[in-house]
Amino acid sequence: MDTPVYAGIDIGGTNIKIGLVDDRAQTLAFESIPTEQEHGPENAAQRSGEALTRLVKAAGLKVADIQAVGLASPGPMDLKKGLLICPGNLPKWHNTPLRDLFATATGKPVNYENDANAAAYGEFWAGAGDRFDSLVMVTLGTGVGGGVIIEDKVIDGAHSCGGEIGHIIIDASDDAPLNSLGIRGTLEGYCGSYGVVGRAQAALSDRFVESALRDSVEGGEELTPLLIANAAEAGDALALKIVLDTARYLAVGIVTVVHTVDPEAIVLGGAMTFGGAGHPLGEKFLAVVREHTEARLIPSLRGNLPIEFAKLGGQAGYIGAAGLARAAGM
Numbered sequence: 001m002d003t004p005v006y007a008g009i010d011i012g013g014t015n016i017k018i019g020l021v022d023d024r025a026q027t028l029a030f031e032s033i034p035t036e037q038e039h040g041p042e043n044a045a046q047r048s049g050e051a052l053t054r055l056v057k058a059a060g061l062k063v064a065d066i067q068a069v070g071l072a073s074p075g076p077m078d079l080k081k082g083l084l085i086c087p088g089n090l091p092k093w094h095n096t097p098l099r100d101l102f103a104t105a106t107g108k109p110v111n112y113e114n115d116a117n118a119a120a121y122g123e124f125w126a127g128a129g130d131r132f133d134s135l136v137m138v139t140l141g142t143g144v145g146g147g148v149i150i151e152d153k154v155i156d157g158a159h160s161c162g163g164e165i166g167h168i169i170i171d172a173s174d175d176a177p178l179n180s181l182g183i184r185g186t187l188e189g190y191c192g193s194y195g196v197v198g199r200a201q202a203a204l205s206d207r208f209v210e211s212a213l214r215d216s217v218e219g220g221e222e223l224t225p226l227l228i229a230n231a232a233e234a235g236d237a238l239a240l241k242i243v244l245d246t247a248r249y250l251a252v253g254i255v256t257v258v259h260t261v262d263p264e265a266i267v268l269g270g271a272m273t274f275g276g277a278g279h280p281l282g283e284k285f286l287a288v289v290r291e292h293t294e295a296r297l298i299p300s301l302r303g304n305l306p307i308e309f310a311k312l313g314g315q316a317g318y319i320g321a322a323g324l325a326r327a328a329g330m
Contacts (some may be wrong), residue, residue: 004067005059007052008322009102010115011073013037013089016044017314018051020059020066021322025126027315029055041084041096049105068330069108070321072118073098079160082112088180111325115317117154117163119310120147121327122320123267127311132264136257137310138165138250140272143180144188148261152327155261166192170252187253191246193225193272200228200242211238229274233281243274247285251292258297258305266293269310277309 003023010017016035020028031051035044056063076085082099084090099112113121120137129135129149139145146165148155155162166188167179176185177198189195200223204214212231217223231239254266268286275282290307297305312319 004326005061005065006322006325007055007066007069007106007108008118008318008320008325009048009052009069009071010118010317010321011035011044011071011090012115012317013074016048016051017318018048018055019315019318019322020052020055020061021319023326025319025323027319028061029059030315030318031055035090037090037092039092041090041093041098041101045098045101045105048102049107052106063107066106066108068325068328069102069106069110070118070318070323070325071099071102071110071112072115072317072321073112075114075160077112077114077160079112079114079156082110109325109330111321111328111330113154113321113324114147114156114160114163116145117147117156118318118320118324119145119269119312119316120149120163120267120320121154121324122312122316122318123269123310124149124152124320125323126319127316128267128308129265134261134263135265135267136163136165136254136261136263137267137269138254138257139270140191140250140268141193141270143192144186144253145270146257148257148263150261150263154324165253165257168253168256170249170256187249190249191253191272196225196228196242196246196272197223199245200238203238203242209238212236213239225272229281232274243281243285244288246272247288248292251289251296254289254293254307255296258293258301262301264306266305266307267310268307269313269316273309277311282309 019030074087084096084098103110144166147163171185177189179186179189274285
């Protein structure tokens, strides 16, 4: 192989994505396997190693061509020790020496990183941020994650908690909604999927509020972000307000990060971008994020902060993990 090749492994609660990535961030081969978290991390590491062997063969390479492995998982974690501590969506994996398990299973040195940070690096290296020297990525899903990249470096922090953007406080009131960790007033508590649904439920508790959402729920449908998005697209005023309020809350969190880090760009990813780039509701959502971010920035930053949707989708994690192994010089 003329250029170095790296493996990226992105562990999720449902699937593990594994890709071979070259020095130019091009995917040479890819496979997704079920996580099967109930069988434990040792089993997952072994199956990931077997999948990597299959990918090497499919790409016409040799195992020796793989320089290193980049591994990404949800947290909390101790990156210095390579430990996965207590991930909420992997209950059988608590206090696991994950980096060493995957190094043994793959026979390669492993660089370990938080999955949101890996996704941010993927966008920085090969996606929406590839023309910038620094960026902050915010991932919107069940929760809110993030990653901060400054001059090719991921900001991990002293306790492996760098980039925990979802836990920024945007509401200091005593009755602010709780997030998944029981903390009040966080960005995640307002903009994560359960936060969005919670705000919709609170609005519907007023029996004088008219909305197609009420009709759907009373008809037996579950109140979900997708139901809210579909109603907003169909012109329901309450649903559209919930979506655009999400954009406004997100802007408050973004401003806090920007005033702390001063990145060149913001990238928004995850499943909760209301259709994303090219979608009418997604573009309206993005426009409101930009408008309310701009209005709250200090004057010297106004007009100088691109805010874009991510480009890599579900590939960002394994591409970023591979890129971080590359950047570590492994």
